[in-house]
Amino acid sequence: MRWFANVREVGGGDATVVLAHGYGSNQALWDKLVPALSRRNRVILFDWDFTGGGGGGGGGAEHQEAEEGRYTFGRFADDLIALLDDKGVRGAVLVGHSMSAMAACIASVRRPDLVTHLVLLCASPRYINSPEEGYVGGFERASIDGMLDSMSSDFGGWVKGFVPNAVGDAASVPPVEASFLAMHPGVALEVARMIFLGDQRGVLGAVTAPCTIVQVAGDFAAPPIVAEYMRRRMTGAAAADVVVIDSVGHFPQLVAPQQVLDVLEGVMLRHGGGGGEGERGAVEEQEADGGIDIAA
Numbered sequence: 463m464r465w466f467a468n469v470r471e472v473g474g475g476d477a478t479v480v481l482a483h484g485y486g487s488n489q490a491l492w493d494k495l496v497p498a499l500s501r502r503n504r505v506i507l508f509d510w511d512f513t514g515g516g517g518g519g520g521g522g523a524e525h526q527e528a529e530e531g532r533y534t535f536g537r538f539a540d541d542l543i544a545l546l547d548d549k550g551v552r553g554a555v556l557v558g559h560s561m562s563a564m565a566a567c568i569a570s571v572r573r574p575d576l577v578t579h580l581v582l583l584c585a586s587p588r589y590i591n592s593p594e595e596g597y598v599g600g601f602e603r604a605s606i607d608g609m610l611d612s613m614s615s616d617f618g619g620w621v622k623g624f625v626p627n628a629v630g631d632a633a634s635v636p637p638v639e640a641s642f643l644a645m646h647p648g649v650a651l652e653v654a655r656m657i658f659l660g661d662q663r664g665v666l667g668a669v670t671a672p673c674t675i676v677q678v679a680g681d682f683a684a685p686p687i688v689a690e691y692m693r694r695r696m697t698g699a700a701a702a703d704v705v706v707i708d709s710v711g712h713f714p715q716l717v718a719p720q721q722v723l724d725v726l727e728g729v730m731l732r733h734g735g736g737g738g739e740g741e742r743g744a745v746e747e748q749e750a751d752g753g754i755d756i757a758a
Contacts, residue, residue, distance in 0.1 A: 465537065465538070465541045466508045466510055466545060467509050468489065468508060469507070469508045469545065469548075470506070470507045470508070471504065471507075472496060473500025473501060473503055473504055474503075475502045475504055477502075477504070478505075478549075478553075479499060479504070479505050479554065479730060480542075480554050480555070480557065481495075481496075481506070482510075482557065482558045482562035482566060484560025484561050484563075485512075486625075486641055486642040486645065486650075487513070487559075487638065487642075488510075488641060489507040489508055491641075491716070492507060492715055494715060494716065494719040494723075495722060495723050498723055499723070499726060499730070502730075506551070510538070510541075510562075512533070512645055512653045513644065513645065514644025514645050532652065533653050534656060535561075535568055539566070539567075539568035541565075542556070542562075542565060543569050543576065551576060552576060553576070554577055555577075555579045555726075555730060555733055556569070556576075557581040558585070559583045559584060560583070560584050561653075563580075563582035564587055564660075566580055567582070567662070567665050567669050570669055577671045578672075579672050579673070579732075580669070580673040581673075581676060581725070582673060582674070582676065582692070583714070583722070584676070584678060584684045585677075585684060586683070586684040587663040587665070587666060587688075587692065588660065588662065589601050589660075590602070590603050590659070591603075597663075600683065600685050606658045609624075617651070621642045625642055627682060628683060628712045628713070629711045629713050629716070630680060630709075630713075631710060631711055631716070631717040634717055637716075638716070663695065666692055666695035666696050667695055669698060670698050671699065671700065672702070673696060673699050673701065674725065675692050675693060675703065676706075676725055677689040677704065677705075678706070678718070679706055679707065679708050679709065679710070680709065680710035681711060683712045684712065686706050689704045689706070705725055707721045
């Protein structure tokens with residue numbers, strides 16, 4: 463059974479970029495970036511099954527109750543592998559946002575032939591602090607447990623409180639909030655347990671693909687200190703660079719799309735794809751035409 467749906471291809475070119483969205487969103491998260499990226503590259507997008515967008519959608523009747531242990535980072539990694547195999551992709555630039563970043567790392571270790579570069583956007587291998595190891599993930603275990611309890615008792619209320627902090631930009635809150643609310647509460651809780659209680663630090667040293675780790679200066683969920691930890695631990699990677707975007711929130715594709723696009727186009731140029739020449743301002747022009755609704 464596939465755990466992704468609504469696969470879409472746009473653009474064309476010798477280079478392929480795969481955009482894997484994070485928790486609480488869907489492929490429309492990338493819409494501010496796609497027009498510029500697809501002018502010279504083949505771009506592949508899809509929806510994970512926990513979204514409420516149909517196909518594999520987490521809001522469907524078949525997902526009324528989430529089976530404990532059903533969601534794992536390894537399973538998401540295997541789905542990325544299956545998707546690239548299905549599309550005949552080799553040597554893709556694989557962009558993973560939030561939880562998808564760690565799934566992308568695992569996929570690159572299991573099948574290095576599929577990935578030529580990893581772009582890890584707002585990534586975190588572990589959200590819970592480990593003082594005995596000197597690790598700062600950003601959260602105490604009690605805070606995570608409290609969050610999961612809130613999700614379990616009042617998912618809608620939790621979304622209303624969590625999303626504004628996660629987004630950091632009032633104008634982008636409504637579409638992100640709608641996207642979160644499209645998830646079935648039971649599915650959303652199970653995926654959140656996987657993410658916030660997980661520990662994927664062990665995979666970092668096994669990554670060999672070159673990586674660009676992109677964090678946001680004002681991201682409360684994955685602070686820049688986590689990016690530096692990842693860079694230090696990626697001792698086997700061909701390269702591991704950290705880029706910190708001067709913005710806020712956990713969704714820079716919406717809040718600071720031009721800065722994210724600049725990073726991605728730089729990566730694509732290095733790997734033979736279309737670059738940023740003449741593309742500067744593409745996002746601003748698109749927003750002037752009406753913008754994007756990620757809940758679409």
